[in-house]
Amino acid sequence: MSLGQKLAPHLPFLRRYARALTGSQSHGDNYVRATLEAIVAAPGDFPADVDARVGLYRTFQAIWQSTSFDDDGAAQPPFGAEREAVAQARLQTITPLSRQALLLTAMEGFTVTETAYLIDSSDDEVEALVADAVAEIERQTRTDVLIIEDEPIIAMDLETIVRDLGHSVTGVAVTRDEAVAQAHAHRPGLVLADIQLADDSSGIDAVKDILAEFSVPVIFITAFPERLLTGERPEPTFLITKPFQRSTVRAAISQALFFDAATVAA
Known part of the structure; x- marks a missing residue:
């Protein structure tokens, strides 16, 4: 089975997650499109040691953390310190990391360990992030x-x-x-x-x-x-x-x- 065939069943749900992160179908689809373009451009970089669904979301998370889009949907990748600042600003104003952890575990059904892999955190950090998100819900x-x-x-x-x-x-x-x-x-x-x-x-x-x-x-x-x-x-x-x-x-x-x-x- 080709990589494309393995990924196809998971794409509708990745699009759902992207929309939940961005609050917009068009912006969410831009990130999914960029994810697929990255996989096609460098298939050898696709994680080979994990399940295809986990690898797909891992690639998406990397795109999410390093790419912004203008109002016309064009990709605007930041670089260096500016890249980090833009990524952090977006996470704080659109979807904080705690909410990403909550969505990945609660909505997308990933385990704590899988979520930790997806967002470059430890299991303990993911559990703390989810707890923070739940506390925020209550407030x-x-x-x-x-x-x-x-x-x-x-x-x-x-x-x-x-x-x-x-x-x-x-x-x-x-x-x-x-x-x-x-x-x-x-x-x-x-x-x-x-x-x-x-x-x-x-x-x-x-x-x-x-x-x-x-x-x-x-x-x-x-x-x-x-x-x-x-x-x-x-x-x-x-x-x-x-x-x-x-x-x-x-x-x-x-x-x-x-x-x-x-x-x-x-």
Whole structure:
């Protein structure tokens, strides 16, 4: 099997991680594109002593730490001390290292040891970074959350996670029409949405209707991520696969609100 064939199944999920890091599909895809270009240009440099998925993310992390992109998507690689300053500034203002560690472990499912390899840290440092990120989640601004989910047990689980994080739940909608009506009645600060709803309506359409009225961060939670990770149309910045871990939902909520707060501050 060629290297390209080994990497292909992991690319949609690398794109998901890149979007979660940058808060933008276009910027995330720029980093993934640069990663693939680096692999094609120097296939002999691709890590041969680890799993292909780990090697892919390792290459991505190297690109992330050493390359910035201008508004047109053109790569602007910094050099020397300037390179280090730009990289550190970006990590501090966009996605701190603690959040990278949390996303890699909680959302992408890497072990602590694998994450340590990916971000050039020790296992103890990764555990401390994740703990810092979790503590930051608990300190962050509270918001009102609309849950769009037609499976009662999953909806209850999500509601518990949201409340445990200190947020409020404005309501639980099981259809597109219910979701839109509840959003209009009480504007949420965050939406958690399933794709397939009770009356065969679409959570995607519900979100489109809501976003047509006002801007709000959205996290899709679905058993069918391949329906959204096609690369053929705009994709959600935050996408969680069912069945999910509570830590994954916590990480996604934290990151979604992190970017929303950054936008408001800007």
